[in-house]
Amino acid sequence: MRQLVTRIPKQHRVLIVATTVFLSVVLLLPSEQAAASKGHKSTGLEIGKRYSLDIPQSAEDLAQEQAIAELHALPEEDASLSWSTLQVQKGDALSALFKKANVSQQVMLELLALGQPVKTLTRLFPGEQLEFGLNAAGELQELRYALNHLTTLRVSRNSEGTFVAEELKKEVELRSQFASAEIRSNFWSAGIDAGLSEAQIMNLAGIFGWDIDFGLDIRAGDSFSVLYETQYVDGEFISNGNIVAAQFQNQGHLYQAVRHTDGNYYKPDGASMRQAFLRAPVSFQYVSSNFNPRRLHPVLKTVRAHNGVDYVAPVGTPIMAAGDGRVIASAYNDLNGHYVFIQHANNIVTKYLHLSKRQVAKGDKVRQGQAIGKLGRTGRVTGAHLHYEFLVSGVHRNPRTVKLPQATPLQGEEKRLFSQQAAPIIAQLMTKERVLLAKTTGNPTAAP
Numbered sequence: 001m002r003q004l005v006t007r008i009p010k011q012h013r014v015l016i017v018a019t020t021v022f023l024s025v026v027l028l029l030p031s032e033q034a035a036a037s038k039g040h041k042s043t044g045l046e047i048g049k050r051y052s053l054d055i056p057q058s059a060e061d062l063a064q065e066q067a068i069a070e071l072h073a074l075p076e077e078d079a080s081l082s083w084s085t086l087q088v089q090k091g092d093a094l095s096a097l098f099k100k101a102n103v104s105q106q107v108m109l110e111l112l113a114l115g116q117p118v119k120t121l122t123r124l125f126p127g128e129q130l131e132f133g134l135n136a137a138g139e140l141q142e143l144r145y146a147l148n149h150l151t152t153l154r155v156s157r158n159s160e161g162t163f164v165a166e167e168l169k170k171e172v173e174l175r176s177q178f179a180s181a182e183i184r185s186n187f188w189s190a191g192i193d194a195g196l197s198e199a200q201i202m203n204l205a206g207i208f209g210w211d212i213d214f215g216l217d218i219r220a221g222d223s224f225s226v227l228y229e230t231q232y233v234d235g236e237f238i239s240n241g242n243i244v245a246a247q248f249q250n251q252g253h254l255y256q257a258v259r260h261t262d263g264n265y266y267k268p269d270g271a272s273m274r275q276a277f278l279r280a281p282v283s284f285q286y287v288s289s290n291f292n293p294r295r296l297h298p299v300l301k302t303v304r305a306h307n308g309v310d311y312v313a314p315v316g317t318p319i320m321a322a323g324d325g326r327v328i329a330s331a332y333n334d335l336n337g338h339y340v341f342i343q344h345a346n347n348i349v350t351k352y353l354h355l356s357k358r359q360v361a362k363g364d365k366v367r368q369g370q371a372i373g374k375l376g377r378t379g380r381v382t383g384a385h386l387h388y389e390f391l392v393s394g395v396h397r398n399p400r401t402v403k404l405p406q407a408t409p410l411q412g413e414e415k416r417l418f419s420q421q422a423a424p425i426i427a428q429l430m431t432k433e434r435v436l437l438a439k440t441t442g443n444p445t446a447a448p
Contacts, residue, residue: 081133081141088128094121099149101132104138110163111143111155112330117165118155121145149238157246160393173232174241178432187218192282196239200228202283207257207265208248210275213400215311217250217286227425227435245425247433258422260410268422270410277323277344277404278368280311281352282301282375288312290400305397315356315384317375321366322350322390330362336387337378342366346392346405354379 039204058430085095112118124130133142134154142156152168181194191201204226205214212218229241247256257265257273265273321342328349329341336354356376360366377384390399410418 056398060125081135084132084134086130086132088124088126088130092124092126097124097130100132101140102134102138103132108141111140114155114165118153118154120147131284151215167347170233174233175230175232176244177228177230177240178429178436179228180223182221182223182432182437184220184361187214187222190224194226196226199239200226200243202242204246204248204379205283207246207273208250208255209278210273210279210404211255212248212250213279215280216368216400219251222248222250225429227429227432245422245429247426247429254401256426258418258425260284260418266410266418266422268426270411270418272407274368274407275404276368276407277348277350277390278320279400279404280309281320281322281388282311282313282317286371288383288385290398305396308353308387309399310385310387311375312385313375315374315376317386318371319352319355319373319375319386321368321370321372322388323348323368325350326367327360327362327364327366327372330358330360330364332378337381338373338376338377340372342372343370347394349391349394350390351387351391353389354381354385357439 055417084101084161088097094112094297095105095108112121121130129146131144132140133144135141140193144155145153147167148152150170152170153165154168155163155165156315158164179194179196181190183190187205188201191204196204204224208214224246226246227244229244231238231241242259245256245258245334247254249255256268258268260266267273287309289306319340319385323342325342325344327340328343329339332338336353339351339353340355340358340360341349343349343353352373354376355373356378357374358372359374360372366372375386382413388399390397390402392402409415
């Protein structure tokens, strides 16, 4: 190798050495990319390791970096609250719930300072729930309390940081439901079998209670049909609504009722279902003694007129005013026990005897259906019952058979419009009844 190098001309050897030295110097110098990493102004867009800059940045550079940072930043913490739900336990005070939620008493007082809108928070009951929404700093931003299935109290901070209260109401969807049944043993059992609630059964009896004595007039083979509303929120059943229309077949007589916009029920021709007096002022089990001018008294064992009707029911059953009027007597004696007398229009007086408790005083004005006392066994009696009397111009009349005055019917244009609206509702009710009958009997001719 050495011999080969010595054979190269001298001028060539000099050139080779010079080239080698030049290349060595070039390789030892830093590259342009490395130099840029130390001195180039960063835009924040480089990928990879970032170096600290020694040279100052311009205002334009800083604005550009801030804009990029805001573009990629996460939402503020209070836009996504941390929620906790606390259930009220027996003996819990509002202050204890706030303490459990890690919210200061000062914040609680600030919230309660809103007054009437949040007053309900001071009357909490076991089983109810409070929802606390806190931000990342642990500060209360929102409180929620369900008042019922439809309404929620919401207390939240506004843009100024102060609390404001509002009620959030859910939208209620009304759906139509149909029920029908034939009475085999009793009205109550038929209603339950038809899928009606206890409250609906009582409402149905109330609608037809002026025409039908549900304690004495019901017979096997009687039937009823009902169109009623059901309430849904977010697709979930909440409760039953109003009875829209109903009909009752009783001992061959057909009674029909449709609900009007005033909340009362009328016959399809606009006549009121409501009469001026209830046929019976108590929900009773049976009649122990009817109106009888020559009844043998069960205690005195002598023939003495029984000038009313005795309705048997459990002690404590509410007694209702048979009609609007004014209380002319509310007292106690050894014969009648606790008793209430009511003066009505048209010189009519109703009397209620043997009560366990009186809930009205002499001089009080009462409305039909208002509770005036509770059934008992006070006075000269052999068992718990209500003795009810009906007097017209001072003469005793049989409460079960006396002709009761009707309430005011719809008139004029209101009557015409109601009749137009009632006709298709009644037709729908009867159609659904025939369809159901066809399904249950397997008789296709029963359907339209």
